[in-house]
Amino acid sequence: MGIQERLIEDVGLREGVSRLNEDSIQKTVNAVFQGETGARLKAYAEICLRCGMCTEACHFYLSHDKDPTYAPAAKVKQTIGTLLANGGRVSPDQIYSMAQIAYSECNLCRRCVHYCPVGIDTAYMMITMRRICHKLGVTPQYIQDTAHSHSATFNQMWVKDDEWTDTLQWQEEEARDEFPDLRIPLDKEGADVYYSVIAPEPKFRTQLIYQAAAILHTAKIDWTMPAEPGWDNSDMCMFTGDFEMMGRLKRKHFESAQKLKVKRIVMGECGHAFRSVYDVGNRWAGWKHYPVPVVHSVEFFWELLTQGKIKLVSKYPGPVTLQDPCNIVRGRGLGDKLRDVIRILVDGDIVETTSNREHNLCCSAGGGVINCGPPFKNARVEACKAKADQLRATGVKTIIAPCHNCHGGLDDTVHKYELGMDIKFLGDIIYQCMERPEA
Amino acid sequence: MQDAASSWDWQPGERVILDSVTCGKTHQWQEEPYVASDGERLAAIVRLEDETFSMCVNGKTWESSFEKLWKPCFSPDGRLVVIAQQDGEWSLAVDGATWEEFYAYLWHPCFSADGSVIAAAIQNDGQYGMSVDGTTWSNLFDNANEYAISDNGQSTAAVVQTEAMAAADLAAFRRGVYTVAVNGEAWKNTFMNAWTPTFDAHGRKVATQVRLNLYEYSIAVDDAVWGQTYNCVWEPRFNPGTGEVVAPVRIAGAWGMAQDGKTIWDPVFFQCWHQQFSTDGKVLAAIVAPTFGEFTVAVNAKPWSTTFPVVTELTLSTDGKRAAALACNNNVDWQVVVDGTPWRGKYDMAWKPVFSADGTHVAAKVEKAGRHAVLMDGKAYKRDFEHAWDPVFSPDGSKVLIRAVDKGTFVRIVATLSDFSSRG
Ligand code: SF4
Ligand code: SF4
Numbered sequence: 063m064g065i066q067e068r069l070i071e072d073v074g075l076r077e078g079v080s081r082l083n084e085d086s087i088q089k090t091v092n093a094v095f096q097g098e099t100g101a102r103l104k105a106y107a108e109i110c111l112r113c114g115m116c117t118e119a120c121h122f123y124l125s126h127d128k129d130p131t132y133a134p135a136a137k138v139k140q141t142i143g144t145l146l147a148n149g150g151r152v153s154p155d156q157i158y159s160m161a162q163i164a165y166s167e168c169n170l171c172r173r174c175v176h177y178c179p180v181g182i183d184t185a186y187m188m189i190t191m192r193r194i195c196h197k198l199g200v201t202p203q204y205i206q207d208t209a210h211s212h213s214a215t216f217n218q219m220w221v222k223d224d225e226w227t228d229t230l231q232w233q234e235e236e237a238r239d240e241f242p243d244l245r246i247p248l249d250k251e252g253a254d255v256y257y258s259v260i261a262p263e264p265k266f267r268t269q270l271i272y273q274a275a276a277i278l279h280t281a282k283i284d285w286t287m288p289a290e291p292g293w294d295n296s297d298m299c300m301f302t303g304d305f306e307m308m309g310r311l312k313r314k315h316f317e318s319a320q321k322l323k324v325k326r327i328v329m330g331e332c333g334h335a336f337r338s339v340y341d342v343g344n345r346w347a348g349w350k351h352y353p354v355p356v357v358h359s360v361e362f363f364w365e366l367l368t369q370g371k372i373k374l375v376s377k378y379p380g381p382v383t384l385q386d387p388c389n390i391v392r393g394r395g396l397g398d399k400l401r402d403v404i405r406i407l408v409d410g411d412i413v414e415t416t417s418n419r420e421h422n423l424c425c426s427a428g429g430g431v432i433n434c435g436p437p438f439k440n441a442r443v444e445a446c447k448a449k450a451d452q453l454r455a456t457g458v459k460t461i462i463a464p465c466h467n468c469h470g471g472l473d474d475t476v477h478k479y480e481l482g483m484d485i486k487f488l489g490d491i492i493y494q495c496m497e498r499p500e501a
Numbered sequence: 502m503q504d505a506a507s508s509w510d511w512q513p514g515e516r517v518i519l520d521s522v523t524c525g526k527t528h529q530w531q532e533e534p535y536v537a538s539d540g541e542r543l544a545a546i547v548r549l550e551d552e553t554f555s556m557c558v559n560g561k562t563w564e565s566s567f568e569k570l571w572k573p574c575f576s577p578d579g580r581l582v583v584i585a586q587q588d589g590e591w592s593l594a595v596d597g598a599t600w601e602e603f604y605a606y607l608w609h610p611c612f613s614a615d616g617s618v619i620a621a622a623i624q625n626d627g628q629y630g631m632s633v634d635g636t637t638w639s640n641l642f643d644n645a646n647e648y649a650i651s652d653n654g655q656s657t658a659a660v661v662q663t664e665a666m667a668a669a670d671l672a673a674f675r676r677g678v679y680t681v682a683v684n685g686e687a688w689k690n691t692f693m694n695a696w697t698p699t700f701d702a703h704g705r706k707v708a709t710q711v712r713l714n715l716y717e718y719s720i721a722v723d724d725a726v727w728g729q730t731y732n733c734v735w736e737p738r739f740n741p742g743t744g745e746v747v748a749p750v751r752i753a754g755a756w757g758m759a760q761d762g763k764t765i766w767d768p769v770f771f772q773c774w775h776q777q778f779s780t781d782g783k784v785l786a787a788i789v790a791p792t793f794g795e796f797t798v799a800v801n802a803k804p805w806s807t808t809f810p811v812v813t814e815l816t817l818s819t820d821g822k823r824a825a826a827l828a829c830n831n832n833v834d835w836q837v838v839v840d841g842t843p844w845r846g847k848y849d850m851a852w853k854p855v856f857s858a859d860g861t862h863v864a865a866k867v868e869k870a871g872r873h874a875v876l877m878d879g880k881a882y883k884r885d886f887e888h889a890w891d892p893v894f895s896p897d898g899s900k901v902l903i904r905a906v907d908k909g910t911f912v913r914i915v916a917t918l919s920d921f922s923s924r925g
Binding site: 073074077097098196197199203204206207210213214215222223224227228231242243245247248249250251252289290291304306309310313320323325326345347348349350351352353354355435 | 529530532533548569571572606608609622624629644646662668669670671672674679693694712715716718732733751753754771772774790793794796810811813829831832849850852868
């Protein structure tokens with residue numbers, strides 16, 4: 063089934079293309095090709111051997127009965143390849159299809175690059191396609207709204223300045239029933255740890271802030287959370303292709319930490335934000351690495367547990383399986399630490415999915431796909447069939463997933479494929495099993 | 502503050518202000534200490550036995566206590582200011598007494614340069630704006646952020662949302678629902694986004710970053726957008742001498758500086774931000790990256806020859822003849838860099854350098870192995886501390902006030918230049 067037969071109606075894409083014509087498309091496409099992409103894109107386009115080694119790597123292909131139009135090389139051919147072949151001159155309808163492929167049929171998960179004999183990074187090609195779509199004003203409605211929120215509030219959920227601190231104070235208050243002297247220290251200059259989250263936490267998942275505060279408090283960490291914007295480490299602008307906003311967000315985030323003179327940023331269980339801070343957004347801003355070290359929760363929990371800062375009174379009953387979030391496992395190599403943490407926490411085996419660690423299958427929610435919202439939900443969950451099959455085959459009841467996107471994606475997947483599995487953050491388990499400080 | 506500083510005790514030597522920084526009244530816990538600029542008082546939030554909060558100042562609690570207190574600080578004129586909650590509503594407590602007005606929420610206290618005016622962001626019934634010394638803007642908005650107060654305290658500004666927006670309403674956003682409100686009066690033009698409104702030296706004019714559409718950024722001054730648009734811009738600043746506005750601008754992927762819409766620094770940098778004028782406006786300096794990943798300071802467009810992975814906290818002397826900044830690598834190995842040359846030591850953390858009024862001396866607080874030290878012209882004060890605050894020069898620049906806590910004692914030290922040895 064080609065892209066034409068599976069087009070999804072989205073008001074952001076539809077209105078976007080309605081403003082275009084072939085001339086305006088060509089001008090924008092070529093401006094991006096000439097001004098922004100350099101040799102890498104051309105090289106990738108030229109060296110592809112059409113060998114098909116990447117095909118079996120992609121869960122979109124695997125989940126759609128091996129439909130070749132979902133193969134990574136085919137997706138490149140239908141997008142960037144077509145633009146290059148036509149000198150950037152294509153119709154608005156073609157842009158619609160290309161946008162759907164780039165935003166909703168690739169999670170930018172980079173699994174395929176591991177199978178390509180010449181190292182072609184299809185995710186880079188897809189993100190370049192998204193950059194072009196952003197420049198053309200053709201982006202799915204929901205993710206674009208998220209990008210708007212980032213620009214207006216510096217967080218992805220339209221959380222207003224006062225709602226942020228009010229929520230932290232409310233969680234602090236709640237937690238004091240359980241930990242009478244617990245604080246969520248706001249703007250504490252010179253703290254060792256700056257704890258950063260993504261906006262869904264204050265908006266919908268306040269218990270994650272509660273749990274993090276409980277863990278940091280119990281571990282006696284000298285920590286703080288910023289009272290002003292900059293606290294949200296997430297970055298949907300990276301995924302819409304709005305790199306200028308991506309840079310602005312990362313500047314705000316890092317300067318917020320620099321202003322508080324903290325030693326390092328510890329971030330909650332999120333994958334994509336990690337990609338933005340350590341690889342993409344920081345570099346747009348001109349920093350080679352990051353100006354303030356960013357430690358993912360997986361690494362941080364590993365420290366707390368192996369250094370005895372958190373002790374357990376019980377273990378979580380296993381066996382369990384786990385979801386390797388692409389951005390922190392394939393992207394950052396945290397696969398071993400993640401398993402170490404789980405072994406400490408769980409009484410029972412880790413039953414691996416067939417594809418695991420750097421060869422894991424994406425949850426189909428990553429790369430901003432889940433943020434494209436309801437119009438694309440069914441297609442997204444269909445693309446997770448291969449993953450669902452692997453999860454079912456483990457025969458276990460619990461999936462540990464240290465990433466918000468993975469959670470959201472797997473939640474839908476567990477439901478649709480009737481897997482009957484629970485999905486847990488590491489923080490859920492640590493909070494449940496840790497020894498409380500003496501009153 | 503330098504004017505106020507002339508009345509402080511500048512007698513060289515060390516004075517113990519508090520034998521113990523622990524609050525005298527029984528309490529459940531005591532939070533981080535804050536000190537007044539003159540070094541005569543140390544304050545901290547304490548949680549009392551009855552589960553209320555109070556401020557403890559030099560060992561004694563305020564008579565008043567509150568449901569909650571957060572973000573304490575001393576104003577430039579030495580008043581102790583903290584955000585306070587009473588009966589579920591919020592106000593600002595100043596030296597123990599709240600403003601008469603209470604709000605559904607209050608945050609971001611800010612001050613005029615001399616501290617005589619205090620403003621804060623407020624929200625009532627889901628409407629947002631500012632309160633100045635307890636007087637609320639006459640118009641409030643669906644949202645507001647990026648708050649600013651002029652140096653003379655006569656004006657306040659914020660970015661405001663001029664109309665409510667439905668969920669995921671791309672069209673309204675594209676039309677532009679944001680602008681700047683000055684003293685509660687919104688500009689007529691609206692923008693896709695606006696950021697960092699900033700006042701001129703007299704508090705009369707306001708410049709702000711604006712995004713006109715998803716791709717075009719510019720600067721607006723008093724509601725008029727520069728004729729030129731850019732791929733991106735950063736915070737504008739007024740030249741205190743001429744009133745002209747400068748802002749870093751991104752042209753074809755590289756950063757330069759524009760003034761009133763005309764390029765004054767060629768776009769040759771990988772980054773350019775945090776620009777700053779000398780008092781007379783003749784010198785303009787900024788943090789720049791001449792090559793990818795290498796940062797430094799450019800003075801009147803000319804970068805220092807030394808570069809570092811990260812540069813922060815640029816400070817110009819009043820006359821603009823000297824510049825200082827901090828440099829680090831991955832947030833460690835912090836150095837104080839003055840006029841392009843780093844001081845010898847490397848530290849776990851460093852704080853913004855401070856110039857003496859005449860620009861001849863520079864001081865900075867640094868941290869190593871958990872101890873704080875104060876450096877002056879590259880030399881360390883003869884002892885270090887558990888905690889120190891930023892050094893303050895005497896108005897004549899001949900002495901440095903060190904405010905510090907060590908072994909539980911709060912000390913106020915007036916150091917002379919010879920008290921700084923060379924072991925830094
Ligand atoms: S979803 Fe992953 S495997 Fe499939 S094309 Fe995109 S990056 Fe490659
Ligand atoms: S594996 Fe690499 S070379 Fe082979 S088809 Fe895929 S992208 Fe092209």
